[in-house]
Amino acid sequence: xSLIKEIFTSSVGRKxxxxxxxxxLMVFLLQHLTINLTSVFSEELFNELxxxxxxxxxxxxxxxxxxxxxxxxxxxxxxxxxIKNKKAREVSYAKNxxxxxxxxxxxxxxxxxxxxxxxxxxxxxxxxxxxxxxxxVQFKPSDPNRYYHEVVxxxxxxxxxxxxILAFVFLTLHLLHGFxxxxxxxxxxxxxxxxxxxxxxxxxxLVPLGFIFIALWLHLNG
Amino acid sequence: MNLTLKIWRQKSPKDxxxxxxxxxxxxxxxxxxxxxxxxxxxxxxxxGEEPVAFDHDCRExxxxxxxxxxxxxxxxxxxxxxxxxxxxxxxxxxxxxxxEPFRAKAFPVIKDxxxxxxxxxxxxxxxxxxxxxxxxxxxxxNAIPIPKDDADLAMDAATCIGCGACVATCKNxxxxxxxxxxxxxxALLPQGQVEASQRVQNMVxxxxxxxxxxxxxxxxxxxxxxxxxxxxxxxxxxREFLSAKASSKx
Ligand code: SF4
Ligand code: FES
Numbered sequence: 001x002s003l004i005k006e007i008f009t010s011s012v013g014r015k016x017x018x019x020x021x022x023x024x025l026m027v028f029l030l031q032h033l034t035i036n037l038t039s040v041f042s043e044e045l046f047n048e049l050x051x052x053x054x055x056x057x058x059x060x061x062x063x064x065x066x067x068x069x070x071x072x073x074x075x076x077x078x079x080x081x082x083i084k085n086k087k088a089r090e091v092s093y094a095k096n097x098x099x100x101x102x103x104x105x106x107x108x109x110x111x112x113x114x115x116x117x118x119x120x121x122x123x124x125x126x127x128x129x130x131x132x133x134x135x136x137v138q139f140k141p142s143d144p145n146r147y148y149h150e151v152v153x154x155x156x157x158x159x160x161x162x163x164x165i166l167a168f169v170f171l172t173l174h175l176l177h178g179f180x181x182x183x184x185x186x187x188x189x190x191x192x193x194x195x196x197x198x199x200x201x202x203x204x205x206l207v208p209l210g211f212i213f214i215a216l217w218l219h220l221n222g
Numbered sequence: 223m224n225l226t227l228k229i230w231r232q233k234s235p236k237d238x239x240x241x242x243x244x245x246x247x248x249x250x251x252x253x254x255x256x257x258x259x260x261x262x263x264x265x266x267x268x269x270g271e272e273p274v275a276f277d278h279d280c281r282e283x284x285x286x287x288x289x290x291x292x293x294x295x296x297x298x299x300x301x302x303x304x305x306x307x308x309x310x311x312x313x314x315x316x317x318x319x320x321x322e323p324f325r326a327k328a329f330p331v332i333k334d335x336x337x338x339x340x341x342x343x344x345x346x347x348x349x350x351x352x353x354x355x356x357x358x359x360x361x362x363x364n365a366i367p368i369p370k371d372d373a374d375l376a377m378d379a380a381t382c383i384g385c386g387a388c389v390a391t392c393k394n395x396x397x398x399x400x401x402x403x404x405x406x407x408x409a410l411l412p413q414g415q416v417e418a419s420q421r422v423q424n425m426v427x428x429x430x431x432x433x434x435x436x437x438x439x440x441x442x443x444x445x446x447x448x449x450x451x452x453x454x455x456x457x458x459x460x461r462e463f464l465s466a467k468a469s470s471k472x
Contacts, residue, residue, distance in 0.1 A: 003467055011396075011436045012426050012463040081436050085394035088327050088435030094228070094241050095320035097294030098393065101445035107393055109438060181439040187464060189457030 014081060019185035021074040022178055026203070028067060033210045040217050043148045050147035054131065075117055082110045105173045106181070112174035119167035126154055152222030155215055164215045168208035175204035223249050223315035227262065229274055230322045232331050239331065241320075251311040255298060256281060256288060258310055275334040281306040283448065286383030289390070290335055291322040296387035296446045304385060304448045324390035328397070328432045339386050341432040342400060346384075348428035349421035350404040352413050363413065372410045379406035381449045388443035388451070394435030399443040401429050402455035409462050419466040426463055 007013030035053065039046040053059050098107050105112065130150075134140050155161055179200030183193070224247045232239030246262050253261070256278050263273035279287035288305040292298035298308045313319060321335065329337040354360060368376075380403075388399035405422050408414025414421070437456060444453045 003470075006467060010426055010463075011398075011430050011434075012460055013467070015437060016460060016464060081438070085396075085435035085438070088395035088433055089325050090327050091239075091325055093291060093294065093322055093325055094230070095294040095322070096291075098442070100295055100299070101391060101442040102393075102440040106438070106440040177439070184439045184453065184457055185460060187457045187461030189454045 014077060015185045018074070018077050018081070019182040021070050021077070022182040024070045025074060026175075026179065026182075028070070029207055033207055036214045037210065039148060039151060040214060046151075047145050047147050051142070051144040054135070054147070055142060071120070075113070078110065078113055103177065106177040109174060109177060112170045115170040116167060116174060119163070119170070122163065123167075126160070152218055155218040155222060158219065161215050161219045165212050168212045171208045171211075172204050175207070176201065179203055223251065223310070223313070223317075225249060225258075225313065225316070226318040228318060228320045229335070230331075231274070231334055232323075233333065235330055235332060241322075249310055251309070253310045254281070254306055255290070255292070255308040255310065256306050275332075275336045277336045278306055283307040284383060286385035289324045289337060289339075289386065291320075291324060291390055293320050296324065296390040297385075297448055301445070302448060302450055304383075304387075307448075324386050326386075326389045326395035326434065328395065328434050329386060329389060337386075339384070341434075342384050342386060342397070344432065345397065345401060345425055345428045346404065349417070349424040350408075352408060352417060354413075366412055368411060376407050376410040379403045379410070379451065379455055382407075382447075382451050383449060385448060387446050387448060389434065391442045391446040392435065392437070393440060393442065394438055396437040396443075397429050397432070397434040398437040398456045398459060399447060399451055399453070401425050402453075402457075402459035403451045405462055406455040406458045409458060418462065419470060422459065422462040422466045423470065426459075 008017060035046070035049050038049060135142075180193075180197045183189070183196055183200075188196075224245070227244045227246060228241050229244060230239060231242045244262060244266075246258065246265070249258050249261065256276070259274065259276060266273045277287045277289055279285040281288070283304045283306060286304070288297075290297065290305045292305065292308070297303060297305045298312065300308050300312050323329075323331050323335045323337050324339075328341040329339055332338050382400060382403035384400065386397075386400070389395050389397050392399075405425060408421060409418055439453070439456075441453055444451065
């Protein structure tokens with residue numbers, strides 16, 4: 001127990017914990033994207049997968065709580081660190097030339113993160129809350145064919161599509177630093193680092209772009 | 223050249239402090255930044271005003287004593303140099319130059335541009351050494367074979383002069399580049415292994431107790447470090463810390 005405590009109270013330990021939760025969330029994003037992509041080419045497959053995810057007890061009662069914990073942990077720890085870091089400099093510089101030595105997105109992770117948090121609240125209200133109410137409050141009968149239509153319905157609104165696109169742009173900004181940063185935090189800085197940074201850039205652009213494509217596709221063709 | 227300096231003036235640690243404008247004229251481009259500050263101070267003394275306090279010692283880039291946040295960058299706009307090695311040719315006639323102290327809660331201002339960096343000393347004292355018996359029969363360090371690559375990396379880490387530019391630059395006022403360098407210079411060598419686990423744990427604990435912030439890998443420190451200390455040292459610090467915690471018995 002004291003090991004866990006020491007890790008969560010020390011600066012290096014927190015940074016490693018932050019990175020581990022980031023890895024978990026990045027894997028989750030890939031899984032989420034894969035399932036969503038099926039909606040573009042096969043209504044049946046999308047419904048089938050959604051039904052499985054929505055009814056399988058392992059997914060519902062083990063993976064889902066773990067995911068929620070991962071998300072909450074990443075945000076809470078991110079804010080806690082930001083507050084601590086702000087306190088580490090009481091008087092700010094009259095002139096600070098941050099762009100001379102670091103990227104904009106690396107210095108503004110808290111802002112891209114905050115925007116993503118607001119989006120997630122919105123996203124939960126759109127999909128997760130109705131889903132929970134449907135299944136665990138109203139106890140409606142399970143309908144394996146409802147998912148595709150629900151999603152299409154959601155993306156009718158151009159305003160919603162706009163908000164989603166904007167959120168994914170922020171996700172790209174967050175990942176452009178976050179992907180490679182997570183590897184550095186767990187101590188992986190070696191001969192593969194330069195290639196890994198490239199992979200990070202590709203991930204940071206392609207994954208959110210995939211989500212944007214799906215939102216637009218459903219809006220236009222759904 | 224003629225310049226306008228905007229300098230942070232603060233009488234004492236408790237004083238509020240503020241930026242004050244000073245014009246300086248006839249500055250040679252061959253002067254170092256500190257020589258330019260000397261010229262300013264001479265004119266201030268001649269006028270009966272209080273000269274600007276700033277830290278310096280060797281003036282040849284090796285002691286780590288000079289500091290100053292110049293135009294928004296630690297040690298100014300040049301790369302791989304300390305303030306004492308920064309030349310006025312980096313500036314143009316008519317420029318306005320902001321000069322501020324290195325800012326961090328763990329580096330309190332003593333006076334004007336002079337800050338107290340003894341927090342770095344305390345981190346070093348917490349583990350930045352190896353205990354060697356000086357009984358007269360100490361083994362010659364060169365008798366232990368060390369791979370050239372490791373020796374080179376250890377030497378690179380050991381070039382850190384403890385100036386604190388990494389902290390001053392970091393948006394989080396993190397001292398991890400400094401601590402990473404100080405941990406690495408021993409972690410890479412056989413002599414450092416005996417106390418490796420205690421070293422990294424104690425130094426990180428001291429760093430946290432001093433009130434430094436938490437590294438978010440922006441990489442600004444490595445760009446501004448006058449000695450080119452690389453981020454790989456922070457990664458090594460993280461690895462050392464993790465393996466020390468995982469195998470620690472106390
Ligand atoms: S790591 Fe570089 S910037 Fe930091 S104290 Fe050492 S020499 Fe100065
Ligand atoms: S005065 Fe010694 S490094 Fe600048």
